[in-house]
Amino acid sequence: MKAGSGYILCAFLFLLCGCQKELKNDNSTGKSYTVHIVFQPVVQGQPLVFNQPYTNAFGEDYTVTAFRFYVSALSLKNNNTGLPVAGEVKYRLADAAIGNTLSFTVSTDQNIFNGLSFQIGVDSIDNVSGARSGDLDPAKGMFWTWNSGYIMAKLEGASSYSVVPDGNFTYHIGGFSGENQTIRSILLSTPQNQQITLKDDRMITILVNGDIDKWFHGAHALSIASNAFVHSPGSLAKLYADNYAAMFSIASITEE
Amino acid sequence: MMQRTVISILIVLLGGFLFLEACKKQEDATPALIPLQFTVPSGFPEPVYKFENNPLTQQGFALGKKLFFDGRLSKDGNFPCASCHQQFAAFATFDHPFSHGFNNQFTTRNAPGLFNVAWMKELHWDGGINHIEVQPLAPIVAENEMAETIDNVIAKLKDDVAYRQMFKTVFGNEEINSQRMLKALTQFVAMLVSADSKYDKVKRGAASFTEAEEAGYQVFQVKCAACHTEPLFTDNSFRNTGLPVNDIVKDIGRMRITGNAADSLKFKVPSLRNVFLTFPYGHDGRFYSVGAVIDHYRSAVVNGPTTDPLVKDKITISDYEKQDLLSFLRTLTDSAFIGDKRFAQAE
Known part of the structure; x- marks a missing residue:
């Protein structure tokens, strides 16, 4: 009797698996692959070092003391099929000061991709x-306490060009509603748009560079001298959001 | 004989052990949560706050109440929520245009009474807070109010064995974080329902207005109710009521939140419930009597680009009507609410 119900359960599970497979797209391999995605804040191609002097596109000196951003909806993309090939990651706070917050792991049952998207x-x-x-x-x-809402990304540091008495700059970028929203969706292509094939016995790591200089000179030119701080949603925050949307690129894809 | 004695001793020991175990178990056991009912007063709409995401319990309410009256939520211990929200003033600050905060500082706006908060979609005079649960964060971290950090508050609560026990009872384990603190505070604040004034009794058929009160109610319905809509006595909208700008505070109101010039100098319409307890009036507490507010609408409205159409031509209220109106507004005082022991600081 017991064995009988076991068989029935097995059969039922097989049936379920069968159903699921039919619903999914044909690219599923039936295997599971794990992909590491690592965000690396950089300045001029070199890993960011806090408090180290840098110069931006305006010739302004600056140092960085904090860089944090919320990441979600991280997924691998096959741009030929347009289908996501990996599961999502829900809201993680990536903090340049805490190394392990910058790496993410996603699993996928599909083995071909040529893009990476996230929010x-x-x-x-x-x-x-x-x-x-x-x-x-x-x-x-x-989180802003006087005007409810999350800061989507923040960059803080110091510059002799800052007009604030303490010489700091603080960009706290947020705004979630209507035309003030600063949520940005980012789609990156693999280098040369090459198609990457995952193998189930190899671990792939995607290194994503985040270029801090783009905060000042990305989609818009925003010198430290003209804006030393943004602490509320609005038109200026939106410009910085456009800039951080442009800061990311895939630096390398390595196989171990 | 000897064997018997040994067995007896063993039995006694075992019994004692079991007894001790039983006691220990009783100590460890988390008391069962006792559900608390939120009753929507007759004639009131459904509350905005979704209680299903924060099930009300007697223990959750008690924890929220303890937090509300606890000075440790402020930097120097002197400024609990209750320092600016006093029950005898319907949880506004009695007789103060601005409230006192950390290091001899003043707030820049008049503390509103706390009642019927569960029906508010947006909080604060400028509506900057979009959810009742996150409201306490604003005064806790404001330099001129409680001047504390969220991390410090949580650390202080974690240091207190009584809090650890209460959080464990309410939430199932001893973890204390901002979300749990805020949900507990919300249980207390959301339960502050004021709906037992003479006006409410009249509406229920349990009392009747005097002639003056009835006449005042007629005036109210024609000349005030468009913004101070029954039964909450506010429509929760933001309006510029033609108050000249205070040159020191230079408060632009709702525009600070939306960045929209059309919202310049607009402030949330306050409820008129308990209005005789919550003086002074206005977002900056500039009016010391209800009569002074009525006089503003009768004769002192300043017109600007965003002044509300309902007040820009001033409101015609005769001296007789004003007296009747004052009589009616007195019926909005809820003595049962300000005397309710459930909301009073534990002795």
Whole structure:
């Protein structure tokens, strides 16, 4: 009797698997692949070092003391089929000061991709849903308390060009509703748009560079002298959001 | 004989051990949560706050109440929520245009009364807070209010064995984080329902207005109710009521939040419930009497680009009507609410 019900259960599970496979797209291999995605903040191609002097495109000196951003909806893309090939990651706070917050692991059952997409920021619904925990805990310092809403990304540092008395610059970029929204979707192509084939016995690591200089000179030219701080949603915050949307690129894809 | 004695001793020891174990178990066991009912007063709409995401319990409410009255939520211990939100003033600050905060500082806006908050979609005079649960973060971290950091508050709560026990009871384990603190505070604040004034009794057929009150109610319905809509006595909108700008504070109101010039000098319409307890009035507490507010609408409205159409031509209210109106507004005082022991600081 017991064995009988076991067989029935097995049969049922097979049936379920069969159903699921039919619903999915044909590219599924039936195997599971794990991909590492590592964000690496850089300045002029070199890994960011806090408090080290740099010069931006305006010739302004600057140092960086903090760089943090919310990542979500991380997925590999096959741009030929347009289909996502890997699961999502829900809201992780990436902090340049805490190395392990910059790496992500996604699993996929499909083995061909040539793109990577993700979102910087926190969706509007999650800005209006009350007290949250984990990486969305307001104690993380990424939540405005006087004007409810998450800071999607922040860059802080110092520059002799800052007009603020303490010589700092603080860009706290947020805004989730209507035309002030600063959530940005990013789609990166593999180098030379090459198609990457995953193998189930090899681990692939995608290194994504985030170029800090682009905050000043990305989609828009924003010198430190003209703006030393942004602390609220609005038209200026949107310009910085466009700039951080342009800071990312795939630096390398390595196989181990 | 000897054997018997040994067995007896063993039995006694075993019994004692079991007894001790039983006691220990009782100590460890988390008391069962007792559900708490949120009752929507008759005639009120459904609340905005979704209680299903924060099930009300007696223990959750008690934890929220303890937090509300606890000075440790502020930097120097002197400024609990209750320092600016006093029950005898319907949880506004009694007799203060601005409230006192950390290091001899003043707030820049008048503390509103706390009641019927569960029906508010946006909080603060400028509506900057979009959810009741996250509101306490604003005063906790404001330099001129409680001046503390979220991390410090959580650390202080974690250091207190009584809090650890209460959080464990309410949330299932001892973890204390901002989300749990805020949900507990919300249980207390959302339960602050004021709906038992004379006006409410009249509406329920349990009392009747005097002639003056009834006349005042007629005036109210024609000349005030468009913004101070029953039964909450506010439509929760943002309006410029023609107050000249205070040159020191230079408060632009809702525009600070939206960045939209059309929202310049607009402030949230306050509820008129308990209005005789919450003086002074206006976002900066500039009016010391209800009569002074009525006089503003009668004769002192300043017109600018965003002044509300309903007040820009001033409101015609005769001296007789004003007296009747004052009589009616007195019926909005909810003595049962300000005397409710459930909301009072534990002695």
